[in-house]
Amino acid sequence: MCVTAVESRPAGVLGTSPGHRPFGTRVMAFVALTKPRIIELLLITTVPVMFLAEQGVPSLWLVLVTCFGGYLSAGGANALNMYIDRDIDALMDRTSQRPLVTGMVSPRECLAFGLTLAVVSTLFFGLLVNWLSAALSLGALLFYVVVYTMLLKRRTAQNIVWGGIAGCMPVLIGWSSVTNELSWAAVILFLVIFFWTPPHYWPLSMKVKDDYARAGVPMLPVVAGNKPVARQIVLYSWVMVAVSLLLTPLGYTGWFYTTVALVSGGWWLWEAHALHARAKAGLTGAKLKEMRLFHWSITYVSLLFVAVAVDPFLR
Numbered sequence: 001m002c003v004t005a006v007e008s009r010p011a012g013v014l015g016t017s018p019g020h021r022p023f024g025t026r027v028m029a030f031v032a033l034t035k036p037r038i039i040e041l042l043l044i045t046t047v048p049v050m051f052l053a054e055q056g057v058p059s060l061w062l063v064l065v066t067c068f069g070g071y072l073s074a075g076g077a078n079a080l081n082m083y084i085d086r087d088i089d090a091l092m093d094r095t096s097q098r099p100l101v102t103g104m105v106s107p108r109e110c111l112a113f114g115l116t117l118a119v120v121s122t123l124f125f126g127l128l129v130n131w132l133s134a135a136l137s138l139g140a141l142l143f144y145v146v147v148y149t150m151l152l153k154r155r156t157a158q159n160i161v162w163g164g165i166a167g168c169m170p171v172l173i174g175w176s177s178v179t180n181e182l183s184w185a186a187v188i189l190f191l192v193i194f195f196w197t198p199p200h201y202w203p204l205s206m207k208v209k210d211d212y213a214r215a216g217v218p219m220l221p222v223v224a225g226n227k228p229v230a231r232q233i234v235l236y237s238w239v240m241v242a243v244s245l246l247l248t249p250l251g252y253t254g255w256f257y258t259t260v261a262l263v264s265g266g267w268w269l270w271e272a273h274a275l276h277a278r279a280k281a282g283l284t285g286a287k288l289k290e291m292r293l294f295h296w297s298i299t300y301v302s303l304l305f306v307a308v309a310v311d312p313f314l315r
Contacts, residue, residue, distance in 0.1 A: 021104060029104040030113060033082055034075030042074050042170045043067050044302055048309035049174035049189060052252065055312045058178055062129070066177040069125045069137065070170055076117030077141040077166070081149045083110045088154075088215035094208055125173075132176045140169035157220040160205075164197030185252040188243060189308070193301070195240035199233040199272060200297035203290040226288065230272075230279035233293070237272040241265035244304060253308070254315040260307035264300050271296050 046066060050058045082089065082100055086107060089095035099105040105113075118141055125134035148163030168190045175186035202220060205212065206229060209221040221229045244261045247253040271293045278288050 026104065029099040029102075032099050033079040033105065033110060033113060034071070034117075035078040036071075036075075038078065039071055039074045041298065041301070042070060042167065045189075045193060045305055046070055046170040046174035048305040049171050049186065050178050051309040051312060052185060053175045053178035053183075062177060065124070065128045066133070066174065069121055069129060069133070070173060072117050072121035072124060073137040073141050074170075076114045076121055077144040079110055079114030079117060080141075080145045083107060083114060084145070084149050085153075086110075088217060091215040092208070092211035094211055129177045130180045132180055132182075133173050136169055136173045136176060140166045140173075143169075154217055157218045157223045159217075159219070160201050161198050164194060164201075167197055168193040184250060185247060188246050188250070188252075191243045192240060192304070195236050195243060196297065196301060199236045199240070200294065200301075202229050202233055203275065203292075203294040203297075205229075206288070206290040207294075226279040226284070226290075227276075230276040234269075234272050234276050237269055241269060253311045256314045257307045257311040260303055264303045268293075268296065268300050 047063060050063060050066065082098055085095075086098075086100040089098050090101045095101065100107060100110055118138070121141075122134050122138045125131075125137050144163070144166035148159065148166060152159040152163050171189045171193055172182060172186050176182060205219040206221040206226055209219065212219045213222045220232065241261070244265060245258070247261075248258045275288070275290060275293050
Protein backbone atom coordinates (compact mmCIF):
# COMPACT_ATOMS: atom_id res chain seq x y z
CA MET A 1 0.00 0.00 0.00
CA CYS A 2 1.05 3.58 -0.56
CA VAL A 3 1.09 4.39 3.16
CA THR A 4 3.41 1.51 3.94
CA ALA A 5 5.87 2.68 1.31
CA VAL A 6 5.77 6.22 2.69
CA GLU A 7 6.31 5.13 6.26
CA SER A 8 9.46 3.22 5.31
CA ARG A 9 11.48 6.45 5.55
CA PRO A 10 11.11 9.74 7.46
CA ALA A 11 8.98 12.34 5.75
CA GLY A 12 11.00 14.73 3.67
CA VAL A 13 14.02 12.46 3.29
CA LEU A 14 14.96 12.33 -0.39
CA GLY A 15 14.21 8.95 -1.86
CA THR A 16 16.25 9.55 -5.01
CA SER A 17 19.53 11.24 -5.78
CA PRO A 18 19.43 14.69 -7.45
CA GLY A 19 20.45 13.09 -10.74
CA HIS A 20 17.28 11.00 -10.72
CA ARG A 21 14.98 14.00 -10.26
CA PRO A 22 14.29 15.41 -13.76
CA PHE A 23 14.13 19.20 -14.06
CA GLY A 24 10.55 19.24 -15.38
CA THR A 25 9.35 16.97 -12.60
CA ARG A 26 11.07 19.18 -10.03
CA VAL A 27 9.38 22.28 -11.43
CA MET A 28 5.99 20.60 -11.18
CA ALA A 29 6.82 19.56 -7.63
CA PHE A 30 7.42 23.19 -6.64
CA VAL A 31 4.16 24.17 -8.34
CA ALA A 32 2.43 21.44 -6.34
CA LEU A 33 3.73 23.03 -3.13
CA THR A 34 1.48 26.02 -3.85
CA LYS A 35 -1.67 23.82 -4.03
CA PRO A 36 -2.91 25.46 -7.25
CA ARG A 37 -6.36 23.80 -7.12
CA ILE A 38 -7.10 25.47 -3.78
CA ILE A 39 -5.85 28.80 -5.09
CA GLU A 40 -8.34 28.59 -7.97
CA LEU A 41 -11.09 28.76 -5.36
CA LEU A 42 -9.42 31.73 -3.66
CA LEU A 43 -9.33 33.65 -6.94
CA ILE A 44 -13.01 32.93 -7.54
CA THR A 45 -13.74 34.97 -4.42
CA THR A 46 -11.30 37.78 -5.28
CA VAL A 47 -12.12 38.88 -8.83
CA PRO A 48 -15.94 39.18 -8.49
CA VAL A 49 -15.51 41.36 -5.41
CA MET A 50 -13.35 43.69 -7.50
CA PHE A 51 -16.26 44.08 -9.95
CA LEU A 52 -18.62 44.87 -7.06
CA ALA A 53 -16.19 47.38 -5.56
CA GLU A 54 -15.76 49.08 -8.94
CA GLN A 55 -19.50 48.82 -9.73
CA GLY A 56 -18.37 47.82 -13.19
CA VAL A 57 -15.26 46.50 -14.89
CA PRO A 58 -12.05 47.11 -12.93
CA SER A 59 -8.70 47.75 -14.59
CA LEU A 60 -7.49 44.57 -16.29
CA TRP A 61 -3.95 45.33 -15.11
CA LEU A 62 -5.19 45.63 -11.52
CA VAL A 63 -7.07 42.33 -11.79
CA LEU A 64 -3.98 40.56 -13.15
CA VAL A 65 -1.55 41.88 -10.54
CA THR A 66 -4.02 41.26 -7.70
CA CYS A 67 -4.59 37.67 -8.83
CA PHE A 68 -0.89 37.01 -9.32
CA GLY A 69 -0.04 38.55 -5.96
CA GLY A 70 -2.75 36.45 -4.35
CA TYR A 71 -1.33 33.33 -5.99
CA LEU A 72 2.16 34.09 -4.70
CA SER A 73 0.91 34.77 -1.18
CA ALA A 74 -1.38 31.75 -0.94
CA GLY A 75 1.30 29.62 -2.58
CA GLY A 76 3.82 30.68 0.04
CA ALA A 77 1.35 29.87 2.83
CA ASN A 78 0.64 26.45 1.34
CA ALA A 79 4.35 25.63 0.95
CA LEU A 80 5.02 26.58 4.57
CA ASN A 81 2.01 24.50 5.60
CA MET A 82 3.51 21.47 3.83
CA TYR A 83 6.87 22.09 5.51
CA ILE A 84 5.28 22.08 8.96
CA ASP A 85 2.91 19.18 8.26
CA ARG A 86 5.35 16.92 6.42
CA ASP A 87 5.28 14.37 9.27
CA ILE A 88 1.52 13.87 9.25
CA ASP A 89 1.31 14.17 5.46
CA ALA A 90 3.34 10.95 5.31
CA LEU A 91 0.66 9.16 7.36
CA MET A 92 -2.40 10.09 5.31
CA ASP A 93 -3.41 8.55 1.98
CA ARG A 94 -4.66 11.84 0.54
CA THR A 95 -1.34 13.63 1.19
CA SER A 96 1.14 10.77 0.75
CA GLN A 97 2.22 11.96 -2.71
CA ARG A 98 3.06 15.52 -1.74
CA PRO A 99 6.56 16.65 -2.81
CA LEU A 100 8.16 16.56 0.64
CA VAL A 101 6.82 13.08 1.37
CA THR A 102 8.01 11.62 -1.92
CA GLY A 103 11.37 13.35 -1.59
CA MET A 104 11.06 15.36 -4.78
CA VAL A 105 11.62 18.54 -2.72
CA SER A 106 13.71 18.68 0.46
CA PRO A 107 12.42 20.36 3.65
CA ARG A 108 15.09 23.06 3.37
CA GLU A 109 14.09 23.80 -0.22
CA CYS A 110 10.42 23.95 0.72
CA LEU A 111 11.06 26.31 3.64
CA ALA A 112 13.17 28.63 1.50
CA PHE A 113 10.57 28.55 -1.28
CA GLY A 114 7.69 29.37 1.09
CA LEU A 115 9.53 32.22 2.83
CA THR A 116 10.62 33.68 -0.51
CA LEU A 117 7.05 33.68 -1.81
CA ALA A 118 5.86 35.33 1.42
CA VAL A 119 8.34 38.20 1.08
CA VAL A 120 7.95 38.62 -2.68
CA SER A 121 4.14 38.57 -2.55
CA THR A 122 4.01 41.22 0.18
CA LEU A 123 6.34 43.56 -1.71
CA PHE A 124 4.51 42.80 -4.96
CA PHE A 125 1.17 43.83 -3.45
CA GLY A 126 2.60 46.91 -1.78
CA LEU A 127 4.42 48.23 -4.84
CA LEU A 128 1.91 47.31 -7.58
CA VAL A 129 -1.48 47.35 -5.79
CA ASN A 130 -1.48 49.14 -2.42
CA TRP A 131 -0.08 48.62 1.05
CA LEU A 132 -3.47 47.86 2.63
CA SER A 133 -3.78 44.86 0.31
CA ALA A 134 -0.19 43.92 1.12
CA ALA A 135 -0.94 43.99 4.86
CA LEU A 136 -4.10 41.90 4.41
CA SER A 137 -2.20 39.41 2.26
CA LEU A 138 0.61 39.05 4.79
CA GLY A 139 -1.93 38.78 7.61
CA ALA A 140 -3.71 35.94 5.82
CA LEU A 141 -0.44 34.10 5.26
CA LEU A 142 0.66 34.45 8.88
CA PHE A 143 -2.77 33.43 10.17
CA TYR A 144 -2.81 30.29 8.04
CA VAL A 145 0.72 29.25 8.88
CA VAL A 146 0.99 30.27 12.54
CA VAL A 147 -2.55 30.25 13.92
CA TYR A 148 -4.09 27.41 11.90
CA THR A 149 -1.19 25.11 11.01
CA MET A 150 1.00 25.53 14.09
CA LEU A 151 -1.51 26.30 16.87
CA LEU A 152 -4.98 24.99 15.98
CA LYS A 153 -4.80 22.08 13.55
CA ARG A 154 -3.39 19.46 15.95
CA ARG A 155 -4.99 20.81 19.13
CA THR A 156 -8.70 21.45 18.61
CA ALA A 157 -11.65 20.10 16.67
CA GLN A 158 -12.57 23.72 15.90
CA ASN A 159 -9.40 24.09 13.83
CA ILE A 160 -11.12 24.56 10.48
CA VAL A 161 -13.64 27.05 11.93
CA TRP A 162 -11.09 29.60 13.05
CA GLY A 163 -8.36 28.56 10.66
CA GLY A 164 -10.77 29.28 7.83
CA ILE A 165 -10.36 33.00 8.49
CA ALA A 166 -7.26 32.93 6.29
CA GLY A 167 -9.39 31.68 3.39
CA CYS A 168 -11.78 34.61 3.86
CA MET A 169 -9.10 37.25 3.36
CA PRO A 170 -9.11 37.23 -0.49
CA VAL A 171 -12.52 38.89 -0.30
CA LEU A 172 -11.07 41.80 1.66
CA ILE A 173 -8.01 41.91 -0.59
CA GLY A 174 -10.19 42.06 -3.71
CA TRP A 175 -12.15 45.00 -2.33
CA SER A 176 -9.13 46.88 -0.98
CA SER A 177 -7.22 46.46 -4.23
CA VAL A 178 -9.86 48.59 -5.98
CA THR A 179 -10.78 51.08 -3.27
CA ASN A 180 -7.74 51.09 -0.93
CA GLU A 181 -10.23 50.74 1.93
CA LEU A 182 -12.78 48.27 3.31
CA SER A 183 -16.57 48.41 3.50
CA TRP A 184 -19.53 46.54 4.97
CA ALA A 185 -20.01 44.76 1.64
CA ALA A 186 -16.52 43.26 1.97
CA VAL A 187 -17.19 42.33 5.59
CA ILE A 188 -20.46 40.57 4.67
CA LEU A 189 -18.79 38.55 1.92
CA PHE A 190 -15.94 37.77 4.33
CA LEU A 191 -18.54 36.35 6.73
CA VAL A 192 -20.19 34.34 3.94
CA ILE A 193 -16.89 32.55 3.33
CA PHE A 194 -16.29 32.23 7.08
CA PHE A 195 -19.57 30.39 7.61
CA TRP A 196 -19.18 28.50 4.31
CA THR A 197 -15.80 26.98 5.18
CA PRO A 198 -16.79 24.50 7.93
CA PRO A 199 -19.79 22.96 6.08
CA HIS A 200 -17.64 22.90 2.93
CA TYR A 201 -14.74 21.09 4.58
CA TRP A 202 -16.45 18.88 7.16
CA PRO A 203 -18.06 16.57 4.55
CA LEU A 204 -14.60 15.89 3.12
CA SER A 205 -13.32 15.32 6.66
CA MET A 206 -16.12 12.81 7.17
CA LYS A 207 -14.97 10.97 4.05
CA VAL A 208 -11.29 10.80 5.08
CA LYS A 209 -11.64 10.80 8.87
CA ASP A 210 -9.61 7.58 9.14
CA ASP A 211 -6.71 9.46 7.57
CA TYR A 212 -6.97 12.21 10.15
CA ALA A 213 -7.37 9.72 13.00
CA ARG A 214 -4.23 7.87 11.89
CA ALA A 215 -2.28 11.14 11.84
CA GLY A 216 -3.67 12.28 15.20
CA VAL A 217 -5.41 15.36 13.82
CA PRO A 218 -8.61 16.05 15.83
CA MET A 219 -10.91 17.05 13.00
CA LEU A 220 -14.50 17.27 14.19
CA PRO A 221 -15.67 14.05 12.43
CA VAL A 222 -12.85 12.16 14.19
CA VAL A 223 -13.76 13.28 17.71
CA ALA A 224 -17.53 13.76 17.43
CA GLY A 225 -18.90 11.31 14.84
CA ASN A 226 -21.11 11.89 11.82
CA LYS A 227 -24.39 12.88 13.46
CA PRO A 228 -23.08 15.82 15.53
CA VAL A 229 -21.00 16.99 12.58
CA ALA A 230 -24.02 16.92 10.26
CA ARG A 231 -25.98 18.93 12.81
CA GLN A 232 -23.20 21.54 12.91
CA ILE A 233 -23.21 21.63 9.11
CA VAL A 234 -26.92 22.46 9.10
CA LEU A 235 -26.45 25.27 11.66
CA TYR A 236 -23.55 26.87 9.80
CA SER A 237 -25.42 26.52 6.51
CA TRP A 238 -28.43 28.46 7.73
CA VAL A 239 -26.24 31.26 9.07
CA MET A 240 -24.25 31.36 5.83
CA VAL A 241 -27.35 31.69 3.64
CA ALA A 242 -28.83 34.34 5.94
CA VAL A 243 -25.63 36.40 5.87
CA SER A 244 -25.41 36.11 2.07
CA LEU A 245 -28.79 37.84 1.79
CA LEU A 246 -27.68 40.93 3.76
CA LEU A 247 -26.03 42.56 0.75
CA THR A 248 -29.34 43.47 -0.90
CA PRO A 249 -31.13 45.28 1.95
CA LEU A 250 -27.93 47.24 2.58
CA GLY A 251 -28.01 48.41 -1.04
CA TYR A 252 -24.92 46.69 -2.42
CA THR A 253 -26.70 44.27 -4.78
CA GLY A 254 -29.97 43.97 -6.67
CA TRP A 255 -32.47 41.42 -7.94
CA PHE A 256 -30.02 39.22 -9.84
CA TYR A 257 -27.71 38.52 -6.93
CA THR A 258 -30.68 38.04 -4.60
CA THR A 259 -32.25 35.48 -6.93
CA VAL A 260 -29.03 33.50 -7.27
CA ALA A 261 -28.39 33.66 -3.51
CA LEU A 262 -31.91 32.40 -2.73
CA VAL A 263 -31.94 29.56 -5.28
CA SER A 264 -28.40 28.32 -4.69
CA GLY A 265 -28.72 28.80 -0.94
CA GLY A 266 -32.01 26.92 -0.90
CA TRP A 267 -30.43 24.01 -2.73
CA TRP A 268 -27.51 24.07 -0.28
CA LEU A 269 -29.90 23.85 2.67
CA TRP A 270 -31.70 20.95 1.02
CA GLU A 271 -28.42 19.05 0.66
CA ALA A 272 -27.31 19.92 4.20
CA HIS A 273 -30.57 18.68 5.73
CA ALA A 274 -30.44 15.54 3.56
CA LEU A 275 -26.94 14.77 4.84
CA HIS A 276 -28.11 15.32 8.41
CA ALA A 277 -31.05 12.95 7.85
CA ARG A 278 -28.74 10.24 6.50
CA ALA A 279 -26.30 10.68 9.38
CA LYS A 280 -29.15 10.66 11.90
CA ALA A 281 -30.38 7.38 10.39
CA GLY A 282 -26.95 5.87 11.01
CA LEU A 283 -25.94 5.52 7.37
CA THR A 284 -22.20 5.24 6.74
CA GLY A 285 -19.81 4.65 3.87
CA ALA A 286 -21.17 5.18 0.37
CA LYS A 287 -24.73 5.47 1.70
CA LEU A 288 -23.88 8.61 3.67
CA LYS A 289 -23.14 10.49 0.40
CA GLU A 290 -21.27 13.19 2.27
CA MET A 291 -19.34 14.25 -0.84
CA ARG A 292 -22.55 15.45 -2.50
CA LEU A 293 -22.50 18.50 -0.25
CA PHE A 294 -18.73 18.95 -0.64
CA HIS A 295 -18.99 19.12 -4.43
CA TRP A 296 -22.09 21.31 -4.30
CA SER A 297 -20.32 23.70 -1.92
CA ILE A 298 -17.78 24.53 -4.62
CA THR A 299 -20.53 25.09 -7.18
CA TYR A 300 -22.45 27.23 -4.69
CA VAL A 301 -19.61 29.62 -3.93
CA SER A 302 -18.80 29.89 -7.64
CA LEU A 303 -22.40 30.77 -8.54
CA LEU A 304 -22.74 33.23 -5.67
CA PHE A 305 -19.59 35.15 -6.54
CA VAL A 306 -20.31 35.15 -10.26
CA ALA A 307 -23.60 36.78 -9.29
CA VAL A 308 -21.62 39.33 -7.25
CA ALA A 309 -19.68 40.24 -10.41
CA VAL A 310 -22.65 40.30 -12.79
CA ASP A 311 -25.13 42.12 -10.55
CA PRO A 312 -23.65 45.68 -11.00
CA PHE A 313 -24.38 45.44 -14.75
CA LEU A 314 -28.07 44.62 -14.22
CA ARG A 315 -29.03 47.35 -11.78
